[in-house]
Amino acid sequence: MPGAQALVGYKDSKGSMTVKTYNISSYTLASVVQSKLAFDVWDERAEEDNGVMVIFAKIKVPADLAAKGMLNQVWQVGSSVDSEGILTPHDMNAPNLNAKGTLDLKGGQTVVTGGVDSKTKKRNIHGVLNAVSWGVLFPIGVIIARYLRPFQSADPAWFYLHVSCQVSAYAIGVAGWATGLKLGSESKGIQWTAHRNIGITLFSLATLQIFALFLRPKKDHKYRFYWNIYHHGVGYAILILGILNVFKGLDILHPEQKWKSTYVVVIAVLGGIALLLEIITWIAVLRRSNKSTKPYDGYNGQGGQQPFSA
Structure with missing residues (x-):
């Protein structure tokens, strides 16, 4: 040193x-x-x-x-x-x-010096904040939006749950990002370039996503389709970068194996839930599609035949 x-x-x-x-x-x-x-x-x-x-x-x-x-x-x-x-x-x-x-x-x-020093505590706090925000809360918010939205009975509850998860993830992520900046300023000569660059990109995209809420067009607006493409694309980018950076952070911190194993289990459970909901959603969509495309049999609901229009 x-x-x-x-x-x-x-x-x-x-x-x-x-x-x-x-x-x-x-x-x-x-x-x-x-x-x-x-x-x-x-x-x-x-x-x-x-x-x-x-x-x-x-x-x-x-x-x-x-x-x-x-x-x-x-x-x-x-x-x-x-x-x-x-x-x-x-x-x-x-x-x-x-x-x-x-x-x-x-x-x-x-x-x-015994125990954990102040800098190590800051690293641990930084890791926990970002693991909870980008590594857990944000994926849960994505799952809510993707798999509850198709069900009319969940509207508008799914939207408020989705926003609550993502805003909470962003707030905690800001705290984690701030501790990362502080650690960087205190560690002259020690640079984790990939981890830092991913973190900056992640924070920038998440900030854009938050501001996009205020620019969200109404459902019948002509630009809503393009906004949806942007919103979904940025959201999935944050999801991937967030999980990736959590693992990079774990490699830097080198905590006990149980902590990395715990996070792997959490991600595996969330992935399993997402896969199950994906299957259920597709079954529901296909059934709905079959009902809407069923050929007309010429009879009304009371068993009487509908007259042909002249």
Whole structure:
């Protein structure tokens, strides 16, 4: 991380343990090469036993840090160091992000940060808000509109349920999007490009969809047909992007497997409900079509034959 004064231990090309110093000023490759630290360090060495590496060194603590008596400490495990001494990026999983503590220079104690830090909590909140909004509520709203609308007995209840779900999804999604922007501004050098771009596209389309409610033509208006095409197309785009981005977010957060499994089950249940309702809807539509196209048999409802018109 930028600002870190790092001691890096690794095996060189000959298989010997070596220790190098890195004054990391940014996330660019130029700053992750061997360089002198901001303080004096000597007698660096490293040992390896059964895959566990231990670094030893003597350092001269800067006066300002010595006066405070506390020193922030971070540690990481990377994949490799190339022949030019450039470090490859380490993972950004939760254990990596929580690998930090405070070293008490006066008391001789190391305090390891326990639990979940504030940034991880923000990530979790961001994930939950967006999973509930775009990943659950919005699909439910789509199901309501598609499968309740054909039934006259559900009119206009289906419309109000549909709008309620989508507006709620948008409101929660705005909160999730805002937390995402905040996380992005606090994580300089860490970019999840695909996740971010999908999120921006998703929020933009959803905002257009909300404003489209105020421009919705009446049923008999000549432009209603084109509005319906737009509304349905954008809606399905939001549906697909929302679910896709939830899975991308899960891949970034790397939560316990049970959380990803839970969301997969939720989506599978919603998909199963949609499939069942699709079958029921098509059966109802086909029956209605058969009744409307049944040939006239020449008799009225009382069994009498209707006269031919001259």
